[in-house]
Amino acid sequence: MADNTNATNTGDKAGTAETAASTAAARPANEQARIAPAAHATRHTMTIDGKEISYIANVGTIPIDTPKVRDASVVFYASFALDPTATGKTDPSRPVTFIFNGGPGSASTFLLMGSLAPKRISVPDAVPVPAAPYTLVDNAYTLLPVSDLVFVDAPGAGFSSILDAAKPELWSVDGDVAGFSAFIRAYLSQERRWNSPKYVLGESYGTTRGAALAYRLQQDGVALNGLTLISNILDYAYTIDTSDQFYIGYFPTFASVAKYHGRAASGAQIADHLQAARAFANGPLRLALAAGASLDDGTKRRVAERYAELTGLDAQYVYDSDLRVVDTRFRKALLRDEDRIVGRYDGRVAGYDLDRLNDTETFVVDDAYLDPAYSSLCNAYLRDELGWSGRDERRGFAALEWNSTEPGKGWVWWHKQPDNTKSSWDASIPFPNVLPDLAAAITHQPTLKVLLGNGIYDLCTPFFQTEYDIDHLGLPKPLRGNVAFTYYPAGHMLYSSEPSLAKFAADLKRFYAADASGLAAIDERPAEPAPDIHL
Structure with a gap:
């Protein structure tokens, strides 16, 4: 004190x-x-x-x-x-x-x-x-x-x-x-x-x-x-993951967190990276999600590859997720190879989880640090x-x-x-x-x-x-x-x-x-x- x-x-x-x-x-x-x-x-x-x-x-x-x-x-x-x-x-x-x-x-x-x-x-x-x-x-x-x-x-x-x-x-x-x-x-x-x-x-x-x-x-x-x-x-x-806008709204933040942890946009300025993420989210990603089951496989793979390039996730993981990666899975997947998860309230924070394979976290690491x-x-x-x-x-x-x-x-x-x-x-x-x-x-x-x-x-x-x-x-x-x-x-x-x-x-x-x-x-x-x- x-x-x-x-x-x-x-x-x-x-x-x-x-x-x-x-x-x-x-x-x-x-x-x-x-x-x-x-x-x-x-x-x-x-x-x-x-x-x-x-x-x-x-x-x-x-x-x-x-x-x-x-x-x-x-x-x-x-x-x-x-x-x-x-x-x-x-x-x-x-x-x-x-x-x-x-x-x-x-x-x-x-x-x-x-x-x-x-x-x-x-x-x-x-x-x-x-x-x-x-x-x-x-x-x-x-x-x-x-x-x-x-x-x-x-x-x-x-x-x-x-x-x-x-x-x-x-x-x-x-x-x-x-x-x-x-x-x-x-x-x-x-x-x-x-x-x-x-x-x-x-x-x-x-x-x-x-x-x-x-x-x-x-x-x-x-x-x-x-x-x-x-x-x-x-x-x-738009907090409900049945809405396409849920996935679009989260995407640029996925991209910014990935860059912070060195998983995307090496050498690029954060402002430029975020503009690229905004453009992708509002363009190809929005159209692909709106297409639903009618999206052809080739286009889906190209969208998944660009998604992965901007967010540091594995392209096959994005493809298998039907281009719909929920925020809890992103937090677990981004640093999985380091056995770490990123924080919900602050994506800069990285910590450990008791069940690294589960899609949901055992606890919110940044909240546990600060509260x-x-x-x-x-x-x-x-x-x-x-x-x-x-x-x-x-x-x-x-x-x-x-x-x-x-x-x-x-x-x-x-x-x-x-x-x-x-x-x-x-x-x-x-x-x-x-x-x-x-x-x-x-x-x-x-x-x-x-x-x-x-x-x-x-x-x-x-x-x-x-x-x-x-x-x-x-x-x-x-x-x-x-x-x-x-x-x-x-x-x-x-x-x-x-x-x-x-x-x-x-x-x-x-x-x-x-x-x-x-x-x-x-x-x-x-x-x-x-x-x-x-x-």
């Missing part, structure tokens, strides 16, 4: 963080104290770019209601704000950013400890992480100079509690979005931030939540200034340095039964589409596709700006699928520039690589400084050639 000599316990809320009633209900003080442990504030200083800044860290909870259950969840947050007593004034134009992981049902541990907070974990990149003790350092890449930060644990995860009676509502796509909207609005009331610029940053399933939340907040009277989505999954239809370090240091940081003394157990994930479809036990994946989409009025679908929500949010509020961050070695949420999704967002042409792509030489937790984190922080500062009309200067997505369509 890093030295905490620059932190001073201030007991209760400090500065602008004065206690106020949750908007969920006007509760008497004694009832509020019973439901939610008192917030705890500490003052800190750090030096960024040679300049000392003072900030206040708050750890606390806010109770939220659902339509059916009062005090359905007591939601934990860790917030960081510039100390107004150090500057002598409060800046009304200063943004506040709400940050959450995904899951669904995940705590904010990884983003809190690894990304944009004033402190971050320091662990080796893309290699096994030794056991404790771990190191906490001042974060030179914190977003705090630009925005106040609020990290949020999902109901039932981290230090957030949930009542059993509320699980059928909150453990669902739409109930989760409604719950986060309720929390944000309660926080804005509690901290007097209703007139501040507002941003949301979500990762993984947090991008599913974030896209839907941008639209839901508009319905609840809150307009976001900006939305940052990293490691995106916006349409679950104990992040979880252990998060517990120590929140308790020992920030003074949290509430709930004893910190859960990485809510206690969901992942194979259950029963409301209240498993996650309810149905999602109600926004009004006025091309689907029927008030339609619900049995999996989340939040592209209509994102399109509606941007169309309803044309000043909304969106940044999509993508790790090129992410084998969990492949970047090429996100490109496909945004190409099918359906925005009017004048609004298509409201969305910008950035790319990072890392995996799913793109901030776990320090060079990637440095770039991410710089990109965010440019994003916050720009308006929607200026995102072209940030957008890194390479231009694609127009499709060659002959009629």
